[in-house]
Structures are given as C-alpha cells and as structure tokens.
Amino acid sequence: MSQPDPAGDAGSDWSALLVAVGQRRDRAAFARLFAHFGPRLKSYLMRLGAQPNQAEDVVQEAMLMVWRKAHLFDPQRAEAATWLFTIARNRRIDLLRRDGRGGPAASLPWEDNLPDPVDETPLPDERLDQTRQAEQVRRAIATLPPEQAQVVHLSFFQEMAHGAIADHLDVPLGTVKSRLRLAMKRIRQGLGKDTFGKDTLAEETLPDPPPTGA
Amino acid sequence: MTDTRHHPSEATLMAFAAGALDEGLALVVSCHLVSCPACRALVAEGEMIGGALLDSSQPAPLADDALSRMMARLDEPEPPPPPATDGNAPAWMPAPLARQMNALHGPSWAAQARRSLGWRWLAPGVRQLSVMRRTRGGGTARLLSIAPGTTLPHHDHGGLELTCVLDGAFHDERALYQTGDVAELEPDTPHQPVAEGNHPCLCLIANEQPTRFSGLVGRLTQPLIGF
Incomplete structure (x- = not known):
C-alpha cells in the first residue's frame, strides 16, 4: 500500500x-x-x-x-x-x-x-475500501497540475492558510482558493465522487486561474 | 440543522484539515461541521490528502535510541481526561464551543450566572463574549449577541473572517445567514450585518490576524470595536 x-x-x-x-x-x-x-x-x-x-x-x-x-x-x-x-x-x-x-x-x-461524515452523507457510492480510497487519493495527488500541487503542499507542509499562500506566491487570494478548490475537485473525482451541490460552490465567483497558471 | 446553505470555502476546509487554520477560525469551522455532513465529508477528504502526503514523505531517520525511548514510554500513566461539561450549556451552543468554554472557564461555567462570564456591552443592542484568548496566530474568537433589527457598525477587516450563526439569523449586503450557516468574508470585504427575526442573533465570529494594512486610510478605518 x-x-x-x-x-x-x-x-x-x-x-x-x-x-x-x-x-x-x-x-x-x-x-x-x-x-x-x-x-x-x-x-x-x-x-x-x-x-x-x-x-x-x-x-x-x-x-x-x-x-x-x-x-x-x-x-x-x-x-x-x-x-x-x-x-x-x-x-x-x-x-x-x-x-x-x-x-x-x-x-x-x-x-x-x-460523527462519521460518510454515515450521514447521502453519497451514491458505497463505502469504498479505505485502502483503495487512499490509493486513489495518492494517485490523484500525483497527477495534480503543478500549480495545484503547490498550494496543496503549502497548505499541508508549510501550515499556510490561503492568505499566507497568496502572499508567499504573490498571486491573488482568489487564485489560491480556486486552485485549492480545483485540486479538491480533482481528488474527489479520483474517488469517483461528484461535486457536492453546495451553494457556496455554485455561488463561487472567483475566477479560475488561466490554464497556464497566473 | 442539516441543510445549512452557506458553508466555508473548500480552501478553508482544506486548511482546516491541514491544521493550517488559526484556532479561532478552526473553532468556527468545527461548530459548522457539527451540523453539516457535506463539509465533514470534505474535511475527511482533506485528511486523506494529509495521510497520503504523510505516507509518501521521504523518511527522515530517527535518532538511534528513538525506538527504545518510545517503548519505554508506553507504560507512562495517561493524563486524566479533560473535565466534561456539566450539562448546563445552552441548547444553542454546539459541542466544540461548549468544550472551548469549558477549557477557558472551568467545567462549571455554564452553571454560573451568564453575566459573570463576561458578556460586555459593545454597542446599542450588541453584546460580546470573548471565547478564546488571543490565538497563536494573533486572531480572536468571540460570541456576539445582536438584538433583533440591530445593525452592526459597518466594519472591515484585514484578515479572513468566519462567522457561524448559532441561533437566529442575520443578513448583510450579500445574503441571509441562518442557524448553522457560515459567512466567510475575504480580507478587506466591508460588510454590515443586520439581525433578523424577533429574538437575538447569536454568532460566533473569528478573525485571523490582519496581516496586511491598506495604508493609512485602511488603518484609520479599522473599526473601534476591534474586528
């Protein structure tokens, strides 16, 4: 594993x-x-x-x-x-x-x-074997575009909140948030889950970064 | 509430999962998670990312005696668990906040007269109660009780601000926020909350340390009430 x-x-x-x-x-x-x-x-x-x-x-x-x-x-x-x-x-x-x-x-x-989020969340998928899920997360992380991988790593390894990441990379806060959002979306897709239909996502007005990164 | 409509951003949930959120902000997120399975699922995914990153970390060799030191500690007596709350916490108070109050004021805080907890007059119709000493990052977390129809002073803030409605509702220029909802405000987003309905709106509000100042004007308009 x-x-x-x-x-x-x-x-x-x-x-x-x-x-x-x-x-x-x-x-x-x-x-x-x-x-x-x-x-x-x-x-x-x-x-x-x-x-x-x-x-x-x-x-x-x-x-x-x-x-x-x-x-x-x-x-x-x-x-x-x-x-x-x-x-x-x-x-x-x-x-x-x-x-x-x-x-x-x-x-x-x-x-x-x-409480266990999975217990209450009406996800369509049955609970995947945890080891398999973890493997899928690893694979999804490995294939993140570099600018998304970078904000994920800064979050987890530099203990940076997104404001600090924005300062560190000298990009707008909206760009950091949208890269994190896209990274999570990609990882979720790797798990075979659809995006949650949350209002905050639908209302998201932040511009996506250009494909080549800001 | 199981159908909250306003949530922390995914970026904030990811920072929470990473342990990168200042503790006041983390407390607000925790209070929201109690009633939001969808956000709990997102945090769980963030934690899976943490697990994957941990497992794929390049191992850093431990000191030679690390294992023997470790094994020698396994029989250390466990510290007593933190005292449980005394069951007198108000019904509107989510468990994470009750535990925080417990830690700050001792387990019998809820039985004390509410006044002695330090509710302070802030403005006409508005009282506040600090629920956290200044955080490691310099942020704050406080409870606000806003009388119906009361408008909070127009304010601005340098860092991220998260508000979770614990009871009642408020609206600002952007939306209506009801019990369980979280309003996430970017730095430098002015807003003016107004309490809705006919009983006080109770909110938990946390800020991270303002890290950027927008010049003299920005500093002068830092609100008197300390947001």
Whole structure:
C-alpha cells in the first residue's frame, strides 16, 4: 500500500497493526508502526519548520497518542496513514498551544469526535475500501497540475492558510482558493465522487486561474 | 440543522484539515461541521490528502535510541481526561464551543450566572463574549449577541473572517445567514450585518490576524470595536 521501505515493511497492513495495538496492546505491532511512520512523521514535522530534535520529540508525543488511542481506530472509517496524520496534526497543534500559553491547552477544535461524515452523507457510492480510497487519493495527488500541487503542499507542509499562500506566491487570494478548490475537485473525482451541490460552490465567483497558471 | 446553505470555502476546509487554520477560525469551522455532513465529508477528504502526503514523505531517520525511548514510554500513566461539561450549556451552543468554554472557564461555567462570564456591552443592542484568548496566530474568537433589527457598525477587516450563526439569523449586503450557516468574508470585504427575526442573533465570529494594512486610510478605518 505504500512504497518499499528501508525496514522491509513493504506490503505491511498498517491498519491491521493498528487494530492489533488497539485490541491487544501488541507492542511488536506498535514497534513496526513506529519504524514505518516515525521517520515519515519526522520528515513531515521538519517540513513544517521543526528542528530535528523538536521533530523527534513531537514524533514521540504523537506516537504515544497513537498507542493510547489505537482502540478508537476503525479501519472501516479511515486508512492508517490518514488516522495517524490526524493524530499527529492534533498533537502538534496541542503542543504548540501549550508552549504558547505555559499552561494546559484548551480544547482542540480539531479533536471533535464528530460523527462519521460518510454515515450521514447521502453519497451514491458505497463505502469504498479505505485502502483503495487512499490509493486513489495518492494517485490523484500525483497527477495534480503543478500549480495545484503547490498550494496543496503549502497548505499541508508549510501550515499556510490561503492568505499566507497568496502572499508567499504573490498571486491573488482568489487564485489560491480556486486552485485549492480545483485540486479538491480533482481528488474527489479520483474517488469517483461528484461535486457536492453546495451553494457556496455554485455561488463561487472567483475566477479560475488561466490554464497556464497566473 | 442539516441543510445549512452557506458553508466555508473548500480552501478553508482544506486548511482546516491541514491544521493550517488559526484556532479561532478552526473553532468556527468545527461548530459548522457539527451540523453539516457535506463539509465533514470534505474535511475527511482533506485528511486523506494529509495521510497520503504523510505516507509518501521521504523518511527522515530517527535518532538511534528513538525506538527504545518510545517503548519505554508506553507504560507512562495517561493524563486524566479533560473535565466534561456539566450539562448546563445552552441548547444553542454546539459541542466544540461548549468544550472551548469549558477549557477557558472551568467545567462549571455554564452553571454560573451568564453575566459573570463576561458578556460586555459593545454597542446599542450588541453584546460580546470573548471565547478564546488571543490565538497563536494573533486572531480572536468571540460570541456576539445582536438584538433583533440591530445593525452592526459597518466594519472591515484585514484578515479572513468566519462567522457561524448559532441561533437566529442575520443578513448583510450579500445574503441571509441562518442557524448553522457560515459567512466567510475575504480580507478587506466591508460588510454590515443586520439581525433578523424577533429574538437575538447569536454568532460566533473569528478573525485571523490582519496581516496586511491598506495604508493609512485602511488603518484609520479599522473599526473601534476591534474586528
């Protein structure tokens, strides 16, 4: 499900390992997850600007949350990498907030225990196998036009909101928003989903960027 | 509400999924997500993008002792869970905001007299309650209670502004916003909300830090009320 790995974990079923951790407190399974995802989390955190030492610490904190929360992981609802991403994202923000305030963090808006969107959303497709979906997302990301891939990467790896991205790329805010919108549309199409008929989309008045990029 | 009609932009939902949204804005999005399955689905897709990007990251080697340090920590006692709300939160308050209030004021905040939470007079017919200390990015989040028919002072803002209607409704120059709806305002978009109906309109409003100033005139017209 992911590219070969120095640890020889190619083909490992990360979801099954997470389930083993959640259900049986399986330390060997956790160690394999750590060997695979730890270095990737470190890389992700360093791209967000963390120094190597800080990144190591946050990896430890995030993976500790993975250990503690693995019983909440539901392979029907999320792929292992997606679930780990959300845990690491939340833990990182939580730690940043603690640092900034010198006290315990307030509640985290991201950590919501919200109902499963898929359960309530009348999507025509049956729930695809999560691993297959993740593969389709990966493929869709890989084929994004460069200017769309760039705004996606800036969002996820530079922690930039779209205003900051617009400043960074020196393009109008509307261009950034429309590139993100097009990227999401393309990824959704990769998942075989139609665009939601939301008013905000219909009302979108932002101009699309010219085909060659602004 | 399951049929909200005004949503955060997809760009905002993507930034939320990426963890790139300032926390006040993220709180507004969270409150909207409670009642909007369509936006939850979009956020879930954004998180899949995050997962895919994480999984395809070039691995950065960990320190030699990283695994042994990690395994040694697995038996650390877990910190106690944050105290639950005491069940007295007003019916209109979505759970993410109730948790935020809980974190800010302690678990018994809802049982206290509402006045002691710090509702402050802002303008005739308008009261505000801060729900967040200034955010990491310098933004704010606050509750506004706007009496029916009251018009908010005309205002402008330097950064993105998100408003989620928690109870009642308001309209501005662009649209009518009802419970659950989100108004997303670009920087430098002046607007003038007017409360609709016959009971107060309660909104959660967050701004990101204004990052750009449009010269002296822009700065002078920064509203007195701090939007």
